[in-house]
Amino acid sequence: xxxxxxxxxxxxxxxxxxxxxxxxxxxxxxxxxxxxxxxxxxxxxxxxxxxxxxxxxxxxxxxxxxxxxxxxxxxxxxxxxxxxxxxxxxxxxxxxxxxxxxxxxxxxxxxxxxxxxxxxxxxxxxxxxxxxxxxxxxxxxxxxxxxxxxxxxxxxxxxxxxxxxxxxxxxxxxxxxxxxxxxxxxxxxxxxxxxxxxxxxxxxxxxxxxxxxxxxxxxxxxxxxxxxxxxxxxxxxxxxxxxxxxxxxxxxxxxxxxxxxxxxxxxxxxxxxxxxxxxxxxxxxxxxxxxxxxxxxxxxxxxxxxxxxxxxxxxxxxxxxxxxxxxxxxxxxxxxxxxxxxxxxxxxxxxxxxxxxxxxxxxxxxxxxxxxxxxxxxxxxxxxxxxxxxxxxxxxxxxxxxxxxxxxxxxxxxxxxxxxxxxxxxxxxxxxxxxxxxxxxxxxxxxxxxxxxxxxxxxxxxxxxxxxxxxxxxxxxxxxxxxxxxxxxxxxxxxxxxxxxxxxxxxxxxxxxxxxxxxxxxxxxx
Amino acid sequence: xxxxxxxxxxxxxxxxxxxxxxxxxxxxxxxxxxxxxxxxxxxxxxxxxxxxxxxxxxxxxxxxxxxxxxxxxxxxxxxxxxxxxxxxxxxxxxxxxxxxxxxxxxxxxxxxxxxxxxxxxxxxxxxxxxxxxxxxxxxxxxxxxxxxxxxxxxxxxxxxxxxxxxxxxxxxxxxxxxxxxxxxxxxxxxxxxxxxxxxxxxxxxxxxxxxxxxxxxxxxxxxxxxxxxxxxxxxxxxxxxxxxxxxxxxxxxxxxxxxxxxxxxxxxxxxxxxxxxxxxxxxxxxxxxxxxxxxxxxxxxxxxxxxxxxxxxxxxxxxxxxxxxxxxxxxxxxxxxxxxxxxxxxxxxxxxxxxxxxxxxxxxxxxxxxxxxxxxxxxxxxxxxxxxxxxxxxxxxxxxxxxxxxxxxxxxxxxxxxxxxxxxxxx
Numbered sequence: 001x002x003x004x005x006x007x008x009x010x011x012x013x014x015x016x017x018x019x020x021x022x023x024x025x026x027x028x029x030x031x032x033x034x035x036x037x038x039x040x041x042x043x044x045x046x047x048x049x050x051x052x053x054x055x056x057x058x059x060x061x062x063x064x065x066x067x068x069x070x071x072x073x074x075x076x077x078x079x080x081x082x083x084x085x086x087x088x089x090x091x092x093x094x095x096x097x098x099x100x101x102x103x104x105x106x107x108x109x110x111x112x113x114x115x116x117x118x119x120x121x122x123x124x125x126x127x128x129x130x131x132x133x134x135x136x137x138x139x140x141x142x143x144x145x146x147x148x149x150x151x152x153x154x155x156x157x158x159x160x161x162x163x164x165x166x167x168x169x170x171x172x173x174x175x176x177x178x179x180x181x182x183x184x185x186x187x188x189x190x191x192x193x194x195x196x197x198x199x200x201x202x203x204x205x206x207x208x209x210x211x212x213x214x215x216x217x218x219x220x221x222x223x224x225x226x227x228x229x230x231x232x233x234x235x236x237x238x239x240x241x242x243x244x245x246x247x248x249x250x251x252x253x254x255x256x257x258x259x260x261x262x263x264x265x266x267x268x269x270x271x272x273x274x275x276x277x278x279x280x281x282x283x284x285x286x287x288x289x290x291x292x293x294x295x296x297x298x299x300x301x302x303x304x305x306x307x308x309x310x311x312x313x314x315x316x317x318x319x320x321x322x323x324x325x326x327x328x329x330x331x332x333x334x335x336x337x338x339x340x341x342x343x344x345x346x347x348x349x350x351x352x353x354x355x356x357x358x359x360x361x362x363x364x365x366x367x368x369x370x371x372x373x374x375x376x377x378x379x380x381x382x383x384x385x386x387x388x389x390x391x392x393x394x395x396x397x398x399x400x401x402x403x404x405x406x407x408x409x410x411x412x413x414x415x416x417x418x419x420x421x422x423x424x425x426x427x428x429x430x431x432x433x434x435x436x437x438x439x440x441x442x443x444x445x446x447x448x449x450x451x452x453x454x455x456x457x458x459x460x461x462x463x464x465x466x467x468x469x470x471x472x473x474x475x476x477x478x479x480x481x482x483x484x485x486x487x488x489x490x491x492x493x494x495x496x497x498x499x500x501x502x503x504x505x506x507x508x509x510x511x512x513x514x515x516x517x518x519x520x521x522x523x524x525x526x
Numbered sequence: 527x528x529x530x531x532x533x534x535x536x537x538x539x540x541x542x543x544x545x546x547x548x549x550x551x552x553x554x555x556x557x558x559x560x561x562x563x564x565x566x567x568x569x570x571x572x573x574x575x576x577x578x579x580x581x582x583x584x585x586x587x588x589x590x591x592x593x594x595x596x597x598x599x600x601x602x603x604x605x606x607x608x609x610x611x612x613x614x615x616x617x618x619x620x621x622x623x624x625x626x627x628x629x630x631x632x633x634x635x636x637x638x639x640x641x642x643x644x645x646x647x648x649x650x651x652x653x654x655x656x657x658x659x660x661x662x663x664x665x666x667x668x669x670x671x672x673x674x675x676x677x678x679x680x681x682x683x684x685x686x687x688x689x690x691x692x693x694x695x696x697x698x699x700x701x702x703x704x705x706x707x708x709x710x711x712x713x714x715x716x717x718x719x720x721x722x723x724x725x726x727x728x729x730x731x732x733x734x735x736x737x738x739x740x741x742x743x744x745x746x747x748x749x750x751x752x753x754x755x756x757x758x759x760x761x762x763x764x765x766x767x768x769x770x771x772x773x774x775x776x777x778x779x780x781x782x783x784x785x786x787x788x789x790x791x792x793x794x795x796x797x798x799x800x801x802x803x804x805x806x807x808x809x810x811x812x813x814x815x816x817x818x819x820x821x822x823x824x825x826x827x828x829x830x831x832x833x834x835x836x837x838x839x840x841x842x843x844x845x846x847x848x849x850x851x852x853x854x855x856x857x858x859x860x861x862x863x864x865x866x867x868x869x870x871x872x873x874x875x876x877x878x879x880x881x882x883x884x885x886x887x888x889x890x891x892x893x894x895x896x897x898x899x900x901x902x903x904x905x906x907x908x909x910x911x912x913x914x915x916x917x918x919x920x921x922x923x924x925x926x927x928x929x930x931x932x933x934x935x936x937x938x939x940x941x942x943x944x945x946x947x948x949x950x951x952x953x
Binding site: 400 | 544546547548550551553554555556557558559560561562600601602603604621622623624648650651652653726727728729851874875878881896897898899900
């Protein structure tokens with residue numbers, strides 16, 4: 001299955017792209033993505049036709065080394081990743097002017113020192129109902145993901161139909177008892193439509209998502225009992241021994257379904273383009289602890305609202321100013337069940353007597369960005385980019401009874417500059433320097449639970465609060481050197497890149513040290 | 527035609543997916559935000575047979591007014607306390623959830639001093655329950671059984687074994703906590719079913735009513751003619767799975783070779799030939815290798831059925847054994863509630879209290895060393911001392927309160943005396 005998916009993605013991303021007339025470089029793809037407002041700001045695949053993007057393909061291998069303790073406790077503090085990425089596509093004459101784009105990623109990560117997770121491949125994805133254990137653990141995670149976007153050419157000169165699909169398949173294995181082998185798969189389908197008339201376009205899209213994930217935390221060394229927690233909310237849990245005979249059975253089976261959709265509006269004039277829209281998505285995820293006699297551990301009901309607008313001001317000299325704004329509101333209700341096991345011989349099952357929303361996790365973000373791009377008219381890439389970006393984030397979590405609350409306000413500011421040095425006709429160096437500063441403006445944590453002295457509160461819930469409410473600063477330095485026209489047809493480029501990211505916390509220094517990440521990459525563009 | 531069929535199939539499949547998806551979301555959207563609720567419950571003391579429906583006449587000799595009632599939510603770790611008021615009704619404000627209701631206290635009347643302990647497990651509270659609801663619905667009633675405050679009790683149990691996987695040193699100590707001599711002769715010592723605490727409790731036939739019996743896997747019986755083995759106040763008797771110096775086999779174990787009896791299962795290769803063997807009088811499927819109780823924690827009781835000759839033949843008689851509902855042919859010893867003198871519920875961990883398997887009149891709580899093979903024991907808390915230095919132990923019929931965890935097991939802890947007839951005197 002995975003091989004088939006990989007082949008399909010490669011076919012889409014590279015097969016057609018080979019017909020591109022001019023050399024493709026990471027800098028030119030960067031510019032292409034920057035200027036594709038519908039693709040960048042919406043989930044409406046049909047919008048790609050309005051952008052009329054030229055076709056490209058990038059294929060690269062990437063190795064990442066990440067060290068440092070300024071991370072959430074579940075993420076590990078000494079991690080390595082190997083990745084293979086390929087993406088590409090565009091509008092093709094061979095498809096009658098239709099749009100095809102695809103990407104495929106393979107990721108193998110090794111996490112070390114990860115704690116308080118014995119259930120999920122990604123413990124930070126907004127699912128609180130997990131089993132947690134205190135053992136610093138190594139995880140080996142392997143993930144395959146692909147995405148395909150297809151859109152028709154303009155039908156009757158005013159209608160475009162599109163469809164997007166993603167498929168992800170992963171395995172994550174904890175290497176220390178209690179050790180689950182977590183298997184996950186995710187599928188989403190995203191049909192869309194656009195009606196366009198003159199300079200105006202109105203779009204709508206719909207999305208269906210299915211996520212399955214399961215794993216059973218078991219022990220290979222039965223001589224050492226493993227204690228853990230069945231987490232309901234940070235600081236609220238049931239403590240016990242994780243084993244088949246223990247009070248915590250290690251299996252967790254996650255089953256999520258999501259539905260959503262959005263509406264978009266676009267306007268395109270000679271020197272001004274804008275795309276605006278709004279989206280809503282509801283994702284409900286059930287968590288059970290058995291395949292045969294499932295007990296409902298909990299349900300999350302996630303509702304996400306997104307509003308956005310992105311504009312491009314084109315100047316006569318080929319330069320552009322981009323402005324964008326995104327509003328994001330996420331609310332996750334944590335639903336717990338009142339249930340009793342019916343041990344009658346004829347009907348052994350868990351009977352649900354009631355269900356209540358016992359917790360809520362809320363995130364509200366506002367993001368404003370401005371970017372200025374200096375480009376030469378006869379080139380696909382750019383020579384300079386300057387950008388500033390500001391994000392305000394408000395996190396509000398509550399457990400209703402007995403009440404605990406957590407409120408965090410952060411402001412994250414970023415500024416970057418990109419310079420594309422062109423050396424003759426065959427090579428260029430893209431340098432990026434970004435600085436960022438996160439300022440925590442307010443943070444309050446009130447705990448009303450029963451386990452104030454328990455390490456699952458002091459070392460997990462509380463430390464997580466410290467991380468989320470930390471102020472920090474840092475920078476990213478990225479260098480990408482590309483040699484073009486390396487093949488006989490002069491369509492292929494080879495690039496090597498290195499990126500260094502450094503983050504320095506300026507608060508809670510007793511808990512966190514710096515974090516640095518180095519990424520090295522080699523790839524082909526065509 | 528093919529295209530229409532393909533399109534129809536896709537549309538049908540997509541409709542099914544979205545329909546089940548919408549149903550799942552709708553169920554989640556129906557959930558309400560949690561709020562405090564106020565619940566009332568009736569607490570009756572009953573002495574006779576309680577039918578399966580739970581509807582039994584309270585015994586007027588035992589008033590429950592004034593008894594303390596704990597509503598414990600083990601999943602959340604919360605506990606709410608209230609006191610039984612008029613009409614034997616207790617009212618408490620709590621968060622919705624699954625609760626264990628635990629009632630504790632004692633009463634003295636013309637018949638003597640009685641424990642009035644009881645518990646009801648896995649009670650779901652999802653809405654307000656008014657005293658009027660209680661009056662009209664017998665579902666909101668807990669029956670507790672008065673248990674006479676006895677002198678004989680479990681004072682220490684060492685069950686978890688020691689690493690690596692050494693479990694032959696399991697030891698049980700019975701102690702006379704009263705003021706009068708207690709004769710061990712004929713006393714029965716039972717390991718109760720199920721062997722491991724579980725949410726999947728066995729289902730017993732309706733004819734047995736509710737909490738009228740506990741059910742034994744294995745029943746051992748002290749030998750004696752009637753007055754052969756007196757246990758004076760302050761004296762303890764020690765019973766072992768295998769009474770040897772276990773330090774020879776495992777340096778982290780201990781020496782219990784001075785035990786008074788071995789619960790010997792018939793393995794000629796095991797056991798201490800110098801230690802008397804206690805006979806088992808009920809064991810449906812004996813394990814001739816050894817009598818191993820769960821290192822995760824089993825449940826035990828001691829009992830004496832006064833109006834019957836209890837021996838091997840007794841348990842073969844119809845009505846003295848029972849099977850769980852289902853196809854299993856395994857028989858369990860049917861031990862009447864009023865015959866139980868003491869009982870202890872041992873759990874995998876204290877968070878497994880919601881898996882309690884024996885009724886509250888035997889043990890309203892539970893105790894645990896929390897993990898297996900760690901060489902720890904549980905023993906009763908000392909609350910006083912006799913003039914001769916022997917301990918007086920706490921006995922509220924609730925082992926959650928009465929027991930403590932010890933780093934190592936001990937033979938006759940806290941200054942317990944050795945009976946005059948004990949072989950330990952010669953060792």
